[in-house]
Amino acid sequence: MSSLKLPPHRPAPQSRQSIPLTTLCQERVIQSFLALAAAIPVLISVTILGIFLYEAFFFFQDVSFWQFFTDTEWTPSFSSRKVGIGVLASATLMIALIATLFAIPFGVLAAIYLHEYAPPLLRRILKPTLEALSGIPTIVYGYFALLFVTPLLQDGFARLGNLPLIGGMMPELDGFNALSAGLMTGVLIAPIISSISEDAIANVPQQLREGGYALGFTKRELIWRILLPTAFPGIIAAITLAASRALGETMIAAIAAGQNPQLTLNPFITVESMTAFIIQVSLGDVPADSFIFHAIFTVGFVLFLITLSLNWLGHWLVRRHQQIMTGMAIPTAEISATELEQPAPPPPSVSLPKLAPNRPDQHFEQSLNRRDSRDRLFVAFTFLAALLGIIMFATLLLTILQQGLPSLDWQFLTRFPSRRPEDAGIFAGLMGTLWLLGLTALFAFPIGIGAAIYLEEYLPKNYASYLLEIHLDNLAAIPSIIYGLLGLAIFARTLRFITGGASLLSAALVLTVIVLPLVIITTRAALRSVSDTQRQAGYGVGMTRWQVIYHVILPTALPRILTGMLLTLSRAIGETAPLIAIGAAAFVPVAPALSLEGLQGGFTTLTTQIFYWVSRPKVEFHNLAAATILVLGGIVLGMNILAVLLRDFYRSHQKKVL
Amino acid sequence: MTTQSVWGSPSNPQPQPSIFSLENVGVTYHGTPAIQGVTMDIYQNQITGFIGPSGCGKSSLLRCFNRLNSLIPDTQVMGRITFHGQELKQMNPVSLRRRIGMVFQRPNPFPKSIYHNIAVGLRVNHYNGNIDERVEQSLAAVGLWEEVKNKLHHNALELSGGQQQRLCIARTLALNPEVILMDEPTSSLDPISAGRIDDLLMAMKRHYTIIIVTHNLKQAALISDRVAFFNVETIPNRNHVGRLVEYAPTLDIFVHPSQPATWEYVIPGSRYAG
Numbered sequence: 030m031s032s033l034k035l036p037p038h039r040p041a042p043q044s045r046q047s048i049p050l051t052t053l054c055q056e057r058v059i060q061s062f063l064a065l066a067a068a069i070p071v072l073i074s075v076t077i078l079g080i081f082l083y084e085a086f087f088f089f090q091d092v093s094f095w096q097f098f099t100d101t102e103w104t105p106s107f108s109s110r111k112v113g114i115g116v117l118a119s120a121t122l123m124i125a126l127i128a129t130l131f132a133i134p135f136g137v138l139a140a141i142y143l144h145e146y147a148p149p150l151l152r153r154i155l156k157p158t159l160e161a162l163s164g165i166p167t168i169v170y171g172y173f174a175l176l177f178v179t180p181l182l183q184d185g186f187a188r189l190g191n192l193p194l195i196g197g198m199m200p201e202l203d204g205f206n207a208l209s210a211g212l213m214t215g216v217l218i219a220p221i222i223s224s225i226s227e228d229a230i231a232n233v234p235q236q237l238r239e240g241g242y243a244l245g246f247t248k249r250e251l252i253w254r255i256l257l258p259t260a261f262p263g264i265i266a267a268i269t270l271a272a273s274r275a276l277g278e279t280m281i282a283a284i285a286a287g288q289n290p291q292l293t294l295n296p297f298i299t300v301e302s303m304t305a306f307i308i309q310v311s312l313g314d315v316p317a318d319s320f321i322f323h324a325i326f327t328v329g330f331v332l333f334l335i336t337l338s339l340n341w342l343g344h345w346l347v348r349r350h351q352q353i354m355t356g357m358a359i360p361t362a363e364i365s366a367t368e369l370e371q372p373a374p375p376p377p378s379v380s381l382p383k384l385a386p387n388r389p390d391q392h393f394e395q396s397l398n399r400r401d402s403r404d405r406l407f408v409a410f411t412f413l414a415a416l417l418g419i420i421m422f423a424t425l426l427l428t429i430l431q432q433g434l435p436s437l438d439w440q441f442l443t444r445f446p447s448r449r450p451e452d453a454g455i456f457a458g459l460m461g462t463l464w465l466l467g468l469t470a471l472f473a474f475p476i477g478i479g480a481a482i483y484l485e486e487y488l489p490k491n492y493a494s495y496l497l498e499i500h501l502d503n504l505a506a507i508p509s510i511i512y513g514l515l516g517l518a519i520f521a522r523t524l525r526f527i528t529g530g531a532s533l534l535s536a537a538l539v540l541t542v543i544v545l546p547l548v549i550i551t552t553r554a555a556l557r558s559v560s561d562t563q564r565q566a567g568y569g570v571g572m573t574r575w576q577v578i579y580h581v582i583l584p585t586a587l588p589r590i591l592t593g594m595l596l597t598l599s600r601a602i603g604e605t606a607p608l609i610a611i612g613a614a615a616f617v618p619v620a621p622a623l624s625l626e627g628l629q630g631g632f633t634t635l636t637t638q639i640f641y642w643v644s645r646p647k648v649e650f651h652n653l654a655a656a657t658i659l660v661l662g663g664i665v666l667g668m669n670i671l672a673v674l675l676r677d678f679y680r681s682h683q684k685k686v687l
Numbered sequence: 688m689t690t691q692s693v694w695g696s697p698s699n700p701q702p703q704p705s706i707f708s709l710e711n712v713g714v715t716y717h718g719t720p721a722i723q724g725v726t727m728d729i730y731q732n733q734i735t736g737f738i739g740p741s742g743c744g745k746s747s748l749l750r751c752f753n754r755l756n757s758l759i760p761d762t763q764v765m766g767r768i769t770f771h772g773q774e775l776k777q778m779n780p781v782s783l784r785r786r787i788g789m790v791f792q793r794p795n796p797f798p799k800s801i802y803h804n805i806a807v808g809l810r811v812n813h814y815n816g817n818i819d820e821r822v823e824q825s826l827a828a829v830g831l832w833e834e835v836k837n838k839l840h841h842n843a844l845e846l847s848g849g850q851q852q853r854l855c856i857a858r859t860l861a862l863n864p865e866v867i868l869m870d871e872p873t874s875s876l877d878p879i880s881a882g883r884i885d886d887l888l889m890a891m892k893r894h895y896t897i898i899i900v901t902h903n904l905k906q907a908a909l910i911s912d913r914v915a916f917f918n919v920e921t922i923p924n925r926n927h928v929g930r931l932v933e934y935a936p937t938l939d940i941f942v943h944p945s946q947p948a949t950w951e952y953v954i955p956g957s958r959y960a961g
Contacts, residue, residue, distance in 0.1 A: 236795040240855070242758060244808035244862060245785030254807055259798055357798065357844070393863075396813045397782055 052573060059575050060487060066479030067488070070504055070549065071497075073542055077511065080518045081333060084326030091320055097327075103290035103301070105324045112324065114331060116292045120207060120300035121332075124282055125275035127211025127296060128218055132271060135215070136222025137264060138414035141252055144227045146408055147415065159418035163220040166603025166665075168636050169425065169658055171284030172643050174213040175205070176651055177428050179285065182209060205287030205299040213285065214278050216421055218271040225270060225347065229263020230256055232354040247400050249407040262353070266346030270506070273339035277332060277508025279304035279606035284643055303328050304510050304606070311513070311610045317522050329514045333507065340506045344499060429662075433655030441656060446616050446638070450649035455657050457617040458638035461533065462602060462664070464621050465634060468537035469544060469601050474594060476541075477548025484549070485556045486578055505546035512543045513610025521611045529629025531612030533621050536632055539607050544597045551593030555586040588679030595672040599665045605636040613637040635661045703730040706866065706896055707752060712766035714747040714756060721747045722929035725766070727915060734888065734897045736907040736937070739917030739952070744929030745900045746792075748917075749868050752898065753787040754780045785812050788859035789868040793875045794851035796843035796858075801826075801835050804843050804854055805861045812862060825861040829853040829887055849880020856887065867891070869899040873906065885910060904953060907937070914940040916949045 089097070092112050100113025143156050183202045190199040202208070233256050241251040257264070287299035288309045301309070307325045315322050444454025488494045516539030521531050528535040559582050567577035583590075614631040621627040635657055642654035707729035714721045722744025729735050737745040750756045751764050754775065768775040775783070796804050805822045814821065822839075826832040831853045835846070843854055852872060859867055869888075873881035888910050891897065901907050907914055915934040919927045933946045944950050 234795075236791060236793060237797060238758075239755060239789075239791060240795040240797065240858075242755060243753060243784055243789035243791075243868075244811070244858065245781050245783075246808075246811050247781050250811045254811065255797055353798075393785065393812050393814055397779055400781070400811075400813075 056573050056575050060483075063479045063483035063487065066476045067483040069476055069480060070501060070546060073515075073545070074500065074504065076519060077333070077507075077515050080515060081326055081330040084323050084518070085330050087318075088320075088323035088327040091323070101292050103306075105321055110320075113292065114303075114328065116290045117301060117303040117306055117328060118331070119292055119294060120286065120290070121276055121282070121302040121304070123207045123294055123296055123300070124211045124214055124278075124286060124302055125272055127208060128214035128275040128278075129268060129272050131212055131215030132219040132222050132275075133268060135219045135414045135417050136267070136271070137226050137257075138411045139219070139223045139417060140226035140230060141257075142408075142411035142415040143223070144230050145248065145252060145256075146411060155415050155418060158422060159223055159415065160220045162216055162418050162421055163218075164600065164603075164665075165217075165425070166605065166636060166661060167217065167278060167280040168284075168603070168605045168639050168643075169429075169662075170213040170217055171210075171280045172639065172651075172654055172658065173425060173428065174209040174281055174285035175643060176432075177424075178209040178212060179204060179206065200295075200297045202297050203287070203299045205285060205289070206297050207286050207300050208296040210281050210284075210286040210302075211296065213281050214275045216417070217278065217281070218275050219417060221271040221274060222264075222267045225267030226260070226264045229260040229267065229347075229350060232263065232351060233259045234354065234357050237357075247404050249404040250400070252407075259354075260350075262346055263350040266343045266350060269339050269343035269346060273336045273343065273506060274508075276339070277304065277336045277510065279308060279508065279510040280640065283308040283606075284640070303332050304508070307510055307514065308606060308609055311517070311612065314612075326514055326518070329511055333511050336506070336508055336511075337503060340503050341499075344502055429655045429658050432652050433657070433659045436652050436656040437659055441653075442660070445618050446633070450647060450653055453650075453653055455635060455638055455653075455660065457619065458633050458635045458657065459660065460621060461617070461632045461634040462636075462661075464533055465537055465540060465632070466598055466602060468533070468628075469540040470594070470598060472537060472541040473544050473548050473597075477545050478552050478590065480545075481549045481552035481556060482578060485553045486574070486582070501546050501549055505550060508606075509543050509604055510606040510610060512539055513607030515539070515542065516607060516611040531614070531631060532629045533632040534628040535611050536608050536613065536634075539611055540601045540604060543604060543607060544601045547597045547600065548594065551597060552586075552590050555589035555593060556582060558589060559585045588676050591679075592672040592676045595668050595675070599668045599672075602661070602665060602668075603636060605634075605640055608632075608634060608637050609640065615641045635664075703732050705729065706731045706771065708769045708772075710767040712748065712751060712764070712768055714744060714751065715763045715765070716747075716759075717761045719926055720928045722917070725931045727931060727934050729896065729898060730913065731896050732893065733912035734892050734899060734910050736911030736914040737898065737900045737917065738902070738904065738907050738914060739929070739932075740919055741902075742927060742929070743917040743919045745915075745917050746870050747929075749870055749898060749900050751775075752866065752868055753784045753789055755784075755789070785862055786864055787866045787868060788862060788864035790852070790856050790859055790870070790872045792871040794848055794855050796846070796851050796854050798842065798844055800840045801843045801846070801854060802839040805858050808858055808862050821861055825857040826854075828860050828891075829857040830883065831857060847880070849876050849883060852876060852880065852884060853887065856884070860891075864895070866896045866898065869897060871900050871902060874902060881906075904941075908941050911937045913937060916940060916944070916946075916952060918948050918952070 092110070097112055097114050099115075100111045101116065102111035103113055103116035104111045139155075139159060143152055143159075147155060179202070183204075186199050186202050237255055237259060238251060241255045246254070282302040283305040286302055286305060288301050288305060289299040290301040290306065291298075293300060306328055310321055310325045315325075441454045442459065443456050444452065445457050446455075447453040484494065484497060488497075516535060520528050520535035520538045524535075528538070563581050563585060564577055567581040572580065614633050615637075617631055617633040619630075621630060621632065639654045639657045639661070642650040642657065645651075705728040709725055709727050709729075712725045713723040725748060737749065739745050747756065751768060752770075752775075754764075756762045756764050757780065764776075770778065770783070770787075797807065799807070802822055805825055806818050809818050809821060823832060823836075826835060831850060834850065835841075835854075838845075843851065846854060856867075856872070873884045876884065885906060888897065888899070892910065892912075899907075899911070913935065914937050916932045917929050918932045920930050921927050933940065933944055933949045935945070939945075940949060941953055944953060
C-alpha cells in the first residue's frame with residue numbers, strides 16, 4: 030500500500046453502457062416471484078372468506094337465520110334438528126369470560142410490577158417466563174385443566190361442602206366443566222394482557238409522572254390514579270386482543286369443558302364450545318356436502334367474524350392510544366379564544382388569604398404510615414402476579430414429570446401406538462412431527478421471506494401497504510382451528526388428488542398457512558433492523574436493488590431471521606386443533622416413508638397423540654400423554670436454546686468481522 | 688395569627704430567615720457531574736431566580752429541592768441540603784413534596800377533568816376540608832376560575848397551553864405548599880400567556896418562597912428578589928460541568944455584578960464595551 034493508485038478520473042469505457050441485460054432480466058424475474066409470494070397471504074384471506082360464505086350458503090338453505098339465532102338447543106345430527114348457535118356461543122363466551130376475568134388482574138398487576146417495580150435482573154427473569162406461558166402448546170393446558178385443575182377444584186369444592194355454613198351452597202363440579210377450561214385459558218392469555226399493558230404504561234409521558242410525584246403522590250397512588258387511568262385505552266386494547274385469543278382457543282375447551290351442548294351460564298357443568306364442536310365433528314369421518322359438514326363451517330364462520338372484529342378493534346385501540354400519548358407529549362401552544370378576546374387580562378385576584386401558607390396545615394392528615402403500608406401491600410400483590418409465570422411453570426413441570434417420567438424410556442420412543450398402554454410408543458408421532466417441521470419449513474420459509482422482502486423493500490409505503498400490515502396482524506391472530514377448516518376444505522378435499530386427503534402433505538400445508546403470517550412479520554422486523562445507511566452504501570457502489578438485498582441486507586438480517594424462524598417453528602410444533610380438523614389419525618402403524626406415497630399417507634403427531642391419549646378414560650394412557658408432553662417440551666426447549674445459541678454465535682461472529 | 692405579620696409584610700427590608708441551606712451540592716448522571724460545589728442559602732418569602740446558559744445544571748439543582756432526582760435511575764445528589772435546618776435526605780420524600788410544590792417547563796395536566804386535576808392531589812394527601820371550595824379558591828388564585836367555572840368537568844387537555852400551565856400552578860397551590868419550584872414555567876408559552884403567569888408570580892410572591900429557573904432575563908429581573916447565576920465550566924479531561932458563579936440581590940446581579948462571567952451573560956456584548 031506504499032503507492033496508492035487512484036483510478037483514472039475519466040469514465041471507464043464500459044460504464045457508459047447501462048446495466049447488462051441479463052442483470053435487468055434477473056431483477057424483473059426475482060421481483061415477480063417476490064410479488065407472487067407477497068400475494069399469498071391475500072389469497073389465503075380471500076379463500077377463507079370464500080369457503081365460509083360458500084358453506085354457510087348451503088347451511089342456510091336448510092335452516093333459517095331465525096332458527097340459528099333463537100333455537101335453544103344444538104342437535105345438528107339428530108332427526109329433530111335444532112341449531113341454536115347461542116348454545117355453543119354461551120359456552121364459548123363463558124370460558125372466555127372466566128379466562129379474561131382471571132387474566133385481567135394477573136396480567137395488569139404483573140405489567141405494573143415488571144414496568145414499575147422490578148429490579149432489572151429480576152425483570153430479565155420474570156418477563157420471559159411470563160411470556161413463555163403463551164408459547165406452551167395449548168394441548169398441554171388442556172391436559173393440565175382436565176387432569177390437575179379439575180380434580181383440585183373438585184377436592185376443594187368437596188372440602189368446602191363439608192363446612193357447616195356455606196356447605197349447602199357448594200355445587201357439584203362435573204369432570205368436564207367450563208371453570209377449569211376458563212382458568213387455564215386465563216393462564217394462556219395473561220401474558221398477552223401483561224405485555225400489551227406494559228407497553229401502554231410505558232407510553233404514558235414522563236412529565237405526567239413527575240407532575241404526580243411533585244404533588245406528593247406515593248408510587249402506588251401515582252400508578253393507581255394517573256398511570257392506569259391514562260393507560261386505560263391501551264389496557265382495554267390488551268384485554269380485547271386477549272379475549273379474542275380466548276374465544277378462539279380450541280384444545281383446552283375441547284379437552285376440559287366437554288362435548289355436551291347446552292344453553293347455560295353455569296360454569297360447573299359440562300358444556301360444548303364452538304371450537305370443541307368443530308373438533309368433535311372432525312374426529313369422525315364427515316362426508317363432504319353433508320349438513321353437519323356445512324354446520325362446522327358455519328360455526329367456524331361465526332367464530333371467525335367475532336375474533337376478526339375483536340382483533341380489528343384491539344389493533345385500532347392500540348394505535349389510537351399510541352397516537353394520543355404522542356399527542357400529549359407535544360406542547361399545546363395555541364392561545365384559546367377567550368384569552369385572545371381579553372388582551373389585557375385583569376391581574377389575578379391577589380387575595381390568597383385562605384391559601385397562604387399557615388403551617389402546620391391541619392387540613393392534611395399525617396397519614397404517611399398508612400399510605401406507606403398500603404404501598405408495600407400493593408407491591409406485594411403485583412410481585413405475586415408477576416410470579417405467575419414461574420409458579421405455573423413449576424407446577425406444570427412437576428406434575429408432568431411425576432406422571433410422565435416413569436413411562437419415558439427408549440421403547441416408548443421407538444414403538445408404535447397400541448391399544449395396550451404398556452406396549453404403546455410414540456415413534457409414529459415423533460416422526461410425524463419431525464416430518465411436519467421439515468416440510469413446513471420447506472414451504473413456509475421461502476414464501477414468507479420472499480413476501481417479507483417484497484413488502485418491506487419493494488412495496489412503496491402508503492395506505493395500501495399499511496392495510497396489508499394490519500391484514501397480516503389479523504391473519505396471525507385468527508384462531509388456528511379456522512385454518513384447520515380451511516385445510517379441510519382445500520387441502521384435504523378439493524386438492525385430494527395431489528395431497529391424498531388427510532395426509533402429511535395436507536398437514537404441512539395447513540401449518541404453512543398458519544405460520545406464514547408469523548414468518549412474514551418476524552422477517553420484516555429483521556429487515557427493518559438493517560440500517561438505511563447500509564442500503565445506501567450498497568446503492569452507492571452501483572448495486573441493483575436485488576443485489577443490495579442479497580449482498581447487504583439479508584446477510585445482516587440473517588441472525589434475526591433465523592431466530593424468528595426457529596421460534597415460529599416451535600409454535601407450529603405445538604399446534605393440535607388444525608391437524609385434528611383435517612383428520613390426523615389416531616393410530617398410525619408406520620413412520621412416513623420418504624416418497625410421494627409417504628407424503629400422501631395418513632399421519633399422526635406428538636400433539637394429536639397426546640389428545641387421543643388424554644381423551645381415553647384409562648389412567649395409564651394419561652401417563653403416556655404426560656410422557657409425550659415431556660418429549661414435545663424437550664423438542665420445543667431444544668429449538669429455543671438453538672435459537673439463542675444461533676443468535677449469540679452470529680453476534681460474536683459479526684463482532685469479529687468488525 | 689402570629690405568622691400573618693410575617694407573611695403580610697412583602698416589602699420588609701429585613702433579611703428573611705433562610706429556608707434551604709446548601710453545602711457543596713452536586714448532581715451526577717451516570718457518574719458524569721452535571722453541577723458541582725453549590726453552596727448557598729434560599730430565603731423565605733422571596734423569589735430566587737436561577738439563571739445561566741443551557742446545560743449549566745440549574746434544572747438539575749432545582750430538582751434536588753423536592754428530591755425528584757431520586758426518581759431517575761443512576762442519578763446521585765451529593766453534598767448537604769437542609770430544609771428548616773433538617774437534612775433533606777432524612778425526610779420522607781412524599782411528605783416533603785406536599786410541602787414543596789413544583790411547576791414544570793411544559794404544562795403537564797393529567798388527562799382528566801379540570802376539577803379532578805386539582806382534587807386528585809388533595810385526595811391522595813388526605814385533605815379533610817371541603818374539596819370543592821379548595822378547587823375554587825385555587826383556580827381563583829391563578830385567575831382561571833372565571834374562565835373555567837362552567838366547564839370544570841371538561842378534560843384539562845382542552846385548555847390552551849397558558850391555561851394548562853395556570854391549572855398546574857393552581858394544582859400546586861391547592862396543596863398549600865411552603866415552597867414552589869418552577870422550572871422555566873413560561874418558556875413553552877406564547878407571550879400573552881407568559882405575561883399572565885408573570886403577573887401571577889408577582890402576586891404570589893408575598894405568600895410563598897419561590898425558586899424559579901428561567902432563561903428569560905427580563906423575567907428574572909422583574910420578579911426575583913435574589914438571582915443566582917450559574918455557568919458551564921470545562922474541567923480538564925472531563926465534560927462540562929455547571930457551577931454557581933454569583934449569587935446576590937437582583938439589583939446587584941443586573942447592575943454591578945462582581946464576576947466577569949455574569950457581566951458577559953446579563954449584558955451581552957459588554958466584553959466589547961470594555
